[in-house]
Amino acid sequence: MEKYGQYRDRGSGIAPFFPISPPPSSPLLLPWHVFLVCIRIPLLTFAWLVWLCLIQWLPAGSALRKANQWCLLGIPGVWWIDIQVDGVRRGSLAQTPGGRLPYPGTIIASSHTSPLDVLYLAAIFDPVFTESYRNSKQVRPISQETALANCFSVTNPLALGTELETFELEMLVRRNPGRIIVVFPEATTSNGRGILNLSPSLLSAAKDIKIFPISLRYTPSDVVTPIPGWLEAFRFIWRLNSRPSHCIRVRIGKALTISTPSTFDSLEDGSPASKAKLRATADRASVGRGSFEANFFDTLQATSAQKVSGESETDDDDGISATEKRALDAVADDLARLGRVKRVSLGVEEKAKFLQAWEKGRQSRK
Template sequence: MEKYGQYRDKSTGIAPFFSVAPPASSPLLLPWHILLFTIRIPFLIVAWLVWLLAVQWMPAGSMFRKATQWCLLGIPGVWWIDLQVDGVRRGSLASGPKGRLPGTGTIIASSFTSPLDVLYLAAIFDPIFTLSEPKSRKVRPISLESALASCFAVPNPLELNSKVEPTELAKLTKRNPNRVIVVFPESTTGNGRGILRFSPSLLSALPNTKIYPVSLRYSPPDVVTPMPGWIEALKFIWRLNSRQTHCIRVRIGGPMSLAAPSVSTLEASPAVKSTGRSNNTVGKSYDSNFFDDFEASPSPKNNCDDGTDDEVEMNDSERRALDSVADSLARLGRVKRVGLGVQEKAEFVHAWSKRRA
């Protein structure tokens, strides 16, 4: 692997493009995994056909859309959700101040590691998904299916949606005031071990629009899809459907805005300010979760400043705003920021493909 050392972040040593190896499993369990896979696949195919032929045309937020989206998550065994929200005490989300969760007219800046990111956000928020252009402030609104396909596309998933006209987030929000907008500012998938270099697409939002950083991580962690191609898609389908359950760890940060990026528009609790973590949980929770042994320490900001889209000019205020969202996303995911992005991933995939040829 030393020959791929140039695709590690220089300051942290993190390699964000390598696939994650599956956990060790006894060969005696293989028949059980095959049985689970063969039982689930027919139900999953039926659920997708129902979605594609009928449900996707229903109004956003309707009961049938929500039910079908949850079926697409539940059939493969994604049942356990460990949810924490910054500034919310355990079990007090409903009684606390409004605005702790993304709502209509807001933007979600989400981590991007797996198709499960797309399915979970669709089931919870039924949002408008967008793809960020790596060297542009514009985004392209896409369907749920295109968002899933973009998880396996490189160098640029926008090539899958070349017929969709790019637009600014400010215009997209104005045209859809009753929807949540999801932005994947990393522009491409990583393996969850670091936050990739951000696209400047978030800078096209209105200054007062609330931006919620949302981090999603998984256990087992091998359902991430940093590598492209149909072979990786088949591996993902096998890993997703051959296990009994999967756990999603969801962390939602306090709302930010471009007008005041360094502080949340809602004050966080003292625990959040002092430790950089929230100990408040809503929904399904655990005394300890699978991810508590990960270390959280954002890497220096210059990791992301080097090579941040030379074709896009940003003033100091805009750069600070983008850094604030990236830092929050890294804190929530308990990972570090890296100075690698779409261009480096394309070069890595090319080098990896030549090795296997």
């Protein structure tokens, strides 16, 4: 694996694109695994055909749609779901105050590692799925089937010059007032061991629209699909259906809104406690009252006019200002905290290069 060392994060050494090996299993259990697959595949195929031919045309949020989605999860053994919400004690989820969970008119920024992400979010929220791109603030609304297929691909149509009908998130929320919008800001799947660089798609949301970061992790952890292709799809189906059960660990963060940074006078109160807090969060975007606030230390070398407005005049190569970059950093930090992983300095472009090297290595091994 040393020849793939350039596709590891330089700071942490995390390799987010490598497939995860399945846990060791006794050869004596192989007949049991084969039996489970033979029983589940026909049932899963039937449930999926019912969805394609009938259920998907029913109104969003209907009981039959959610029942079908739960069948698609339950048949392969996805029965155990551990849900935790920021600010809500364990065992008191039923008493969760309003506004702590995603609701129609809000956006979900979800981690992306497996097709189970799509199935679980569809079963719980029945949302509108979108496709994000590395170099665009706009998204493309897609069907559930396309969202599942994207888990086994790494194409970036906008980067390739393909013209697609895309929208800003603000417009998409207005067009679907009774639906939740799901965004996968990493724009591709990983193995769940790190949070990739986020695309700027979340920046097109209106400043008053709430964004809920959600982290999804699985046990066993090998039901992830960082490598695209039909071969990996068959491996995923085998691993998913050959085990008695799977567990999903769901972590829902506090709602955030992208807002214009305020002045820094309130941050410069001079108290030791305030200075210590600012130093502790110097490399992170400071989040307060559900909004992205500009970081004080990021403005120490700014001009006085920039300090008053809280804006930065410099853009990076993708046309994202420093203020917008801090907003994306805040979402990425939340996803990393919820998933108990680290952020990595890799993204869609690095994954595409890794897959080219991976394919060449696989051909040389034949």
